[in-house]
Structure formats: structure tokens, C-alpha cells
Amino acid sequence: MSAIIVVGAQWGDEGKGRVVDGLAREAQLVARFNGGDNAGHTVVAEGHTLKLHLVPSGILYQTATCLIGAGVVVNPEQLTAEMDELAAIGVDVGPAHLKLSAAAHIILPTHRALDGAREEARGQTALGTTKRGIGPVYADKAARVNPRAGDMINPEQFAEQVADRVRAHNRRLKEQYGLETLSPQQAAARYCEYARRLAPHLVDGSALVGETLAAGRTVLCEGAQGMLLDLDHGTYPYVTSSSVTSGGALTGLGFGPQHVSRVVGVVKAYTTRVGTGPFLTELLDETGEQIREAGNEYGTTTGRPRRCGWLDLVILRYAARINGLDELALTKLDVLSGLERLKVAVAYERDGERVQPSVAKYFPAEFGVEALAEWKPVYEELPGWAEDITGVRARADLPAAAQEYVARIEELVDAPVTFIGVGPEREQAIRMTNDQ
Numbered sequence: 001m002s003a004i005i006v007v008g009a010q011w012g013d014e015g016k017g018r019v020v021d022g023l024a025r026e027a028q029l030v031a032r033f034n035g036g037d038n039a040g041h042t043v044v045a046e047g048h049t050l051k052l053h054l055v056p057s058g059i060l061y062q063t064a065t066c067l068i069g070a071g072v073v074v075n076p077e078q079l080t081a082e083m084d085e086l087a088a089i090g091v092d093v094g095p096a097h098l099k100l101s102a103a104a105h106i107i108l109p110t111h112r113a114l115d116g117a118r119e120e121a122r123g124q125t126a127l128g129t130t131k132r133g134i135g136p137v138y139a140d141k142a143a144r145v146n147p148r149a150g151d152m153i154n155p156e157q158f159a160e161q162v163a164d165r166v167r168a169h170n171r172r173l174k175e176q177y178g179l180e181t182l183s184p185q186q187a188a189a190r191y192c193e194y195a196r197r198l199a200p201h202l203v204d205g206s207a208l209v210g211e212t213l214a215a216g217r218t219v220l221c222e223g224a225q226g227m228l229l230d231l232d233h234g235t236y237p238y239v240t241s242s243s244v245t246s247g248g249a250l251t252g253l254g255f256g257p258q259h260v261s262r263v264v265g266v267v268k269a270y271t272t273r274v275g276t277g278p279f280l281t282e283l284l285d286e287t288g289e290q291i292r293e294a295g296n297e298y299g300t301t302t303g304r305p306r307r308c309g310w311l312d313l314v315i316l317r318y319a320a321r322i323n324g325l326d327e328l329a330l331t332k333l334d335v336l337s338g339l340e341r342l343k344v345a346v347a348y349e350r351d352g353e354r355v356q357p358s359v360a361k362y363f364p365a366e367f368g369v370e371a372l373a374e375w376k377p378v379y380e381e382l383p384g385w386a387e388d389i390t391g392v393r394a395r396a397d398l399p400a401a402a403q404e405y406v407a408r409i410e411e412l413v414d415a416p417v418t419f420i421g422v423g424p425e426r427e428q429a430i431r432m433t434n435d436q
């Protein structure tokens, strides 16, 4: 009947995994639409803590089929390892439950090597990528030279394609970066095995989405990364290489906009960023440290400490505009408990000039990160709360200051908060009904 799109509204790690898990009960198909194993989505439910990189976050529900869509780039080594881990704890990852779009692109070991080499060569200006080969594989996709998942139908032919690409990458590794090369034969042999294993999971992904919608069922579209990492609208070049926004769900899965019933923006109650690039509300002091420890802000994929800062409502308004957010899922509100005063950025200022909340939903990134760095955040202070809120299940039972914090976000972003995370577990949430 409809598509629900879940996107990150900041720089990733907002808690998309747990929000998708929370909504998956209503869905018949849960589909990842962008990114690769640079993503790390955590689901804490049914006694498990799942760290998912490629498998959609609806996998715990037997009632929903899971699809890795065309817009995703797939490292088969990671995917098969993840499937093994899930199978070991009794989760069904068989071909009837977990499907892979034939149009998804395949990450090769040399994509990863090139990602690392390029980062190394950039030195001080490194982007801080996850080194999962994301930039190089999307570049090969755009150059129309990369093998796709559908090629795995014929494992021997696929292995030859892999060997050819590895040879081409090897030339670059050697000539451009003076690095060791990888054996094309070994890569081909390994990828031939992956192909044999993954071939039964292959489907025409857009057809599956289309059939599900036509049958009056719900497709839950799971985004990876966050709005400000979007290739077109993020803080370029400190971005990832895919379409992170709600528009990316349409292209990444292959369906039309008339099917979209809800766009949910996942927002962390403060801001974090992994990797380099501008971050106007970053806290380089004790408060930042306190938030990092309380929120356990260490990367799910790379283990890197995440940079932490105050909530930036300028960003959220921008995310609301670009994604057409209908509602916000606010996570990790519990992490702010115990901070005496809270700050939120409500505007940016530069030489007496102001980006006002009332003036469009503007975020000064189109002219580049140097231009963005000229702006300073304008803060509003709000009272904190001391209470532990992890047991709260109704918005009205939150401390008054926490209610005020949520209301101020709704007011300035102009979108309702329909979900509040008060702990990492599935049950540790406040779910709002429409009449609340």
C-alpha cells in the first residue's frame, strides 16, 4: 500500500537500525537502499545485540522479507560473514527471507585497497572514510565498468570479470600509489565461491518492491548514513558517495514518489560525526567527553571515537526540507540526563549576518566547506534534567525540561516527534499516537 522511508538527519549513527526495527513489525518488505558496509546499524532486541552492515534491520521479523536494493554496494565477504553470524544465533537468512537485488554493485578487495591508498595520499586532508571501498566502487559504477550482483548467476564468468577489474585496479595501486598488488586469481577464486553461495538470493529488486506495493503491502525503506553525508547535498567533499536522502530510496529501490506515505527522519538528541569535515556545534571540552561516554559514541563499523556536540537545529531544518520529513524519530534522549544546561543551535551568524530560523530552511553548504566554516552557531539555552528517563514510556511522564526540549525541536523543525528513544533496547521507547 505504501512506502515508509527512514533516513538519517545528521551525520549518520542517529539510531536508524533501532528505528527500522521498531517499524518493521508493520512492514512486509524491509529494504536497504544505499551505501555499503560503511554503515553499522545496531538493533538490540530479543536478547541480541545485532551490528548490521548490509543486512536490513528488519531481519529479526519473520513476517517481513528483507531486500538489499540496487543502490547498495555489496562486499560479499562481509555479507556472507554477517549471514553466518545471524544464522549462528538462529536468525533466518535463507533465500526466502533475505534477498539481494541483481542490480546492486559488488565491492572488490582492490576497491578497499584503493580507498585506503587514496586516504593515505591525502594526508592532512584525508576524508576519514571507513576504508570499505565505497568511493572507488561508486566511481566504477558511474564509469560503467563494475560487476553487479546479477553477474553472480554465472560464477565462472563472474570470476573472470572480477579478475579483470582487479588487474585494472592493480595498475593504479602500483603506478599511482607505489603499492603492492593483489592476486587476480585468488580474488577470482574467492568471488566464485561467494557467487555460488549468494546466487540463490538474487532477485529483480525493483520488481519485488513493485509487487509488494501493488499488493497493498508496506515497504519499509532503510537508509544508511545521514543527510549531511549525502553526495549532492552534504558537506562535500566530506561526504559518502551515495544518495542518502529520501530521494535515494526511490532511485536505490526503483519505485515512484506517489507510493511514499511517510518520511521519517532519525535524529539523535545531540550531534555526532565520525571522520573529518566541518561540525559547527562540536564540543571539544569536558561536556563533549561526557556525552561520548554516556552515549557510548564509538563507531559501530570502525570503533573510532565519534566527535560529539550540541544539537544543531539549522541542520535539522535543512534535512526536513531536502528529505520532505513528515516526522522525527528522536533517539538517545536518555544520554542527556544529568547535564545541567543544554544548548541547541537555532541559527548561524557570520559578520553580523544571520541564518534565521524564519528565513527559509537554509544551510550554507552549497558554496563549500570553506564557506560553511565562516559561520558560527547561535545557541539557545534550555534547562537540563537530572532524572533517569530510561523507564519512561509516555511523553507526559518525561521531566518537564525534557518535554520542553522535545517541544522546542518540533517547533523549530516544524515536524512532529513521533518516537523518542530512551535507551538502546526495542522496548526503551516512547511511541506517540497521532492524537498525542
Ligand code: GDP
Binding pocket: 008, 012, 013, 014, 015, 016, 017, 018, 039, 040, 041, 042, 043, 044, 295, 300, 330, 331, 332, 333, 334, 335, 420, 421, 422, 423, 424
Ligand atoms: P545507525 O547507524 O543510525 O543505525 O546507528 P548506530 O547503531 O551506528 O548507533 C546508534 C547507537 O546508539 C547504537 O549503539 C544503539 O544501540 C544506540 N541507541 C539507539 N537508540 C538509543 C537510545 O534511545 N538511547 C541509547 N542510550 N542508545 C541508543
Ligand code: IMO
Binding pocket: 008, 011, 012, 013, 014, 038, 039, 040, 041, 127, 128, 129, 130, 131, 132, 133, 134, 135, 223, 224, 225, 226, 229, 238, 239, 240, 241, 274, 275, 276, 300
Ligand atoms: P551509518 O549507516 C557515520 C562517514 C565516514 C566518513 C565519510 C565517508 O552507520 O549511519 P565512506 O567510507 O562512506 O567513504 O566515508 O562518511 N560515514 C559514516 N559515518 N555513520 C555511517 O553509517 C557512515 N558511513 C560513512 O566516517 O566521514
Ligand code: MG
Binding pocket: 012, 013, 014, 039, 040, 041, 042, 300
Ligand atoms: Mg551506524
